[in-house]
Amino acid sequence: MKKQKEDKPPRRIYEAEFLETDVVVWGEKEAKEVYEIGCYGKVKDDKLILSLCEALHLMERNRLIVKKDGKELTKKEFFELATKIDREFSQKYIVYKDLRERGYLVRTGFKFGTHFRVYERGVKLKKGPKSKKEHTKWIVHAVPENFTCSYAELSRAVRLAHNIRAKMLWAVIDEEGDVTYYEIIRITP
Numbered sequence: 001m002k003k004q005k006e007d008k009p010p011r012r013i014y015e016a017e018f019l020e021t022d023v024v025v026w027g028e029k030e031a032k033e034v035y036e037i038g039c040y041g042k043v044k045d046d047k048l049i050l051s052l053c054e055a056l057h058l059m060e061r062n063r064l065i066v067k068k069d070g071k072e073l074t075k076k077e078f079f080e081l082a083t084k085i086d087r088e089f090s091q092k093y094i095v096y097k098d099l100r101e102r103g104y105l106v107r108t109g110f111k112f113g114t115h116f117r118v119y120e121r122g123v124k125l126k127k128g129p130k131s132k133k134e135h136t137k138w139i140v141h142a143v144p145e146n147f148t149c150s151y152a153e154l155s156r157a158v159r160l161a162h163n164i165r166a167k168m169l170w171a172v173i174d175e176e177g178d179v180t181y182y183e184i185i186r187i188t189p
Helices: 028-038 052-060 075-085 089-101 151-163
Strands: 014-019 022-026 042-044 047-050 064-068 105-108 116-119 138-144 167-173 179-184
Touching (some): 014 052, 022 052, 022 064, 028 042, 052 089, 075 089
Parallel strands (some): 014 064
Antiparallel strands (some): 014 022, 042 047, 105 116
């Protein structure tokens, strides 16, 4: 006799609200549930604050509906709004999605002056002391292939990564939307 497949409950699709530069999931229970999908966003009191990249990624995975002024946004409408708010959004999102699809935990790198902090596969961030695996492995900056910068800017990025014991990656997006990662290291004689 064949075993019957157990029916899994349908995956819940959560609702969020687009507010200026963030996307918010309201309600303590919902906030924690969306966070648990894959360490998305930052839980604050009774809400979850998602970055634009996190929100679009959840929309593409059919886990999130985003509304603005009571109207549900399509992925295209959301993308257009996000690119008006952040002129680097399209390149950042390509890199964010690529890293997430490779199984990495990706968080904003804003406080480090870069686009993303990336953690090892399987890491779940928690409060309190961190294990070695729970520290940032890479800081990643997304740039188009025609990007230019000064040596000083490059040096600052590498020094920052070195100071937090992470590696500096430049994620270069070509015209076809493919990403190539370059590690920049400091060599001392």
